[in-house]
Amino acid sequence: MRGADLIVRTLADAGVELCFTNPGTSEMHLVAALDHEARMRSVLVLFEGVASGAADGYARLADKPAATLFHLGPGLANGIANLHNARRARSPIVNIVGDHARHHRIFDAPLTSDIESLARPVSRWYAAIEDPASTAEITTTAVAQSFLDGGGVASLVVPADIAWQEVQDQTARPGNRPGRASVPEERIAEAAEKLKAAGSPVVFIGAQACREEGLRAAGRLAQALDARLVMETFPARISRGAGRVSATRLQYFADGAAQDLKDADLLLLAGARAPVSFFAYPGQPSSLVPEGAEPFLLGDAGEDVVAALDALADHFGAPREPALDPAMAPPPLMQPDEKLSAPAVGMALARHMPAGSVICDDSTTSGLGVYFLLENAAPHEWLCLTGGAIGAGMPMGVGAALAAPERKVITLNGDGAGAYTLQALWTQARENLNVVNIVFANHSYLILNVELARLGLAGETGGKARAMLSLAEPRMDWVKLAEGFGVAASHARTAGEFDRALASAISASGPQLIVAEIA
């Protein structure tokens, strides 16, 4: 058998079912191998950033890796921004990069570049197959490595001659999936003492602790202690809606975050690191830990913090189930003729979104307005922009819909962010995915106007600076862009128009796009 067939068979043996790809000549034997392996589905994308974002969305829903397949250094480079988000989300991904044949590298052909240097910053593990006899073992290791330390990107470089040459059949036993390490009992005991001594503790959660079971455990503990329950600003996945424990999401700007953590004397960190400012600002501290508060790490994202939270909750005598806020009635329809706004979009989602929906949020300023309105909507999963690299929404939608075809996937996109990777719409159409894409059209990089003002620069700059933050000239026509990629689209200017468009898009099958005109 060829090396390529061995690699793909080994991936399938290890449970990898899906490959997001945009291959080139050096990957042709891998394309053939994907064709030969019945257990592997290949999904073509028009741009690599769609593949990496899709693999991230898939991992957050499926809790296992998809493969990506990229064409040498430049193909990988196009996928790096969303691999950066995946790294921050600790999403398991087996990131396969085709390279020139080993003997061809020294000729420095046009597509040659330093793949390792490009891959390392986003990879928790990196290897190139240099010895054909190690093909199966390295491939198996890549899958296992994608699970370690809470999950991450395992980058595997496959030279073309490794893929094309005949290799001896090798069986690498896919190891058991590495689980999360238990939090040591002494640390749990120390945490219990700290919590007991604290006057105003905050249970500060991230990673697994923001999923349903983690929230339940964290909610039990916080309620038993009468402590605040606060989560990171951008967790990979938040379980939300009716029936779930709700936690305060730490505000983005330092002044808001300071309010959320005001007077805390202990931050119990569960799957989260001590909070830091997203950006630095002149004269402001980078750490968001309030003065006088001690951060104490119960467990990091690679450890089983859910069990540790439950153990602590038991220790403090919490009942098995946390108390829940009573489910609210769906919010009323806004005045139908009211101008559309992010909260109006949130209200419409609260009315129409079916239980189990997945929201992929890449709408910096608008997403927050939606978020608050869904506190008591039908239970749903909310995926955040973990690494700050915009252009993640529609690609994550591709992966989430493939991981969970029975769910309705909703992507929230700023018009600036959406323009980064709009090619995802084509894959949504091609695979007929169950995705409703919402594009907030404010015709600006609105967050940057906010930042310019916060930095005191708005007054001292003129038209050239304003133009750099404006998307108004020309306005993008997102209905045409969506239709150009084969996705049905509509345009809403009022709360009522949006409400009707959303109801219709959710009841349709296949991808849809709604332009939410909020300028």
Add this chain to the structure above:
Amino acid sequence: MRGADLIVRTLADAGVELCFTNPGTSEMHLVAALDHEARMRSVLVLFEGVASGAADGYARLADKPAATLFHLGPGLANGIANLHNARRARSPIVNIVGDHARHHRIFDAPLTSDIESLARPVSRWYAAIEDPASTAEITTTAVAQSFLDGGGVASLVVPADIAWQEVQDQTARPGNRPGRASVPEERIAEAAEKLKAAGSPVVFIGAQACREEGLRAAGRLAQALDARLVMETFPARISRGAGRVSATRLQYFADGAAQDLKDADLLLLAGARAPVSFFAYPGQPSSLVPEGAEPFLLGDAGEDVVAALDALADHFGAPREPALDPAMAPPPLMQPDEKLSAPAVGMALARHMPAGSVICDDSTTSGLGVYFLLENAAPHEWLCLTGGAIGAGMPMGVGAALAAPERKVITLNGDGAGAYTLQALWTQARENLNVVNIVFANHSYLILNVELARLGLAGETGGKARAMLSLAEPRMDWVKLAEGFGVAASHARTAGEFDRALASAISASGPQLIVAEIA
């Protein structure tokens, strides 16, 4: 003054006039500084790959650097593929990447990553400003470094606090622009001896030798020796058309290249390296130098090979001016009802393209069909995909049009390649650039179907492999995509329709797009 203002003033002092950007919060003080500096024009893009491709196209026309301005590691990453092409083209670019404030880096905020590791593979020079007192000096060095060794990407990382804090005024004298090193006389003499002894020499040119003056010098030499004149397959810029010396462009596949170089016993390399296969293939050599042929390096892309070629031509008694093929009449219009094809597009271009036009070619299989038809068209410049990273055509068009607003710029795009960076259309519309974009719609990654067949894999693969190379389901509607970004567009299915559409697009001002339906 602030560091940011000092940086931008220093760039302007060194002759940098243009900045392609998609900034973020950490670049706000640089945005303000760009606003303050009247000598600097800022051009906003929707995606960083457009900025890097535009800077490449600009450099190839203007022979000097534009700046790019990117948002930390992920912003840079989105620009890497076209920086890779720029590196191969030896295009001078001052690649500015904003970073977190120095004190903020250790907090590992979400957007933190290893920028140096990402930048090194595409950069001929890299520095981060760590000491405010060195701001002007490092910035001046970046511009100078972009010219060295024939040109390249100088990457300059600017931490946010370096940009925002007050610095002492510093004047760094912009050095003289570093010229190309002369080829040593001994090497020219050695080349003369080799040429004299050779029975069947080939003058093999690249880089500057493919420009008008280089072709004139190389043509003189080749004619005096009765030698073949062959150029690299993908030079950065080829001066072509009536009145220019014409050289054979080395064929892409090894069998064709072997024909072009058949029986050569000497390859005189002028601005080119010894030719190598773009990809490796099983059982085929990587080098394209024929057996029995000696490659001799007259001078590399960083040296003044044009003067060296002229010196050699003088040595062999060549007349001052090379003989030229007589200009051909424009080719006749094809049968108007004939199905559209790449050669028919070439014929229409030969009929309508004004003198001085610039062609940015990113259409792997179709571009060649066009290329052959323009041998005797009005004089024009042809920019190649130097590094093999597709998605360069429309972005290079942005930069070329800004470098030479009096010229007509024509981009040739495969539908696969064009989909990589179609956001360039928006910047073309925003800046009202004089660009005619042609998209060859064959609804497939056609080159990959060719490669699959050449590798003998077509017979052993089925629908899954074919689907990975097909863009037919769904077909992109490029008219809608263009209009969605504010660019007027039309669709041509016959030679006559295309001829009319092209005549109309060329006479219009502002960007246009024509879909050439060739499936």
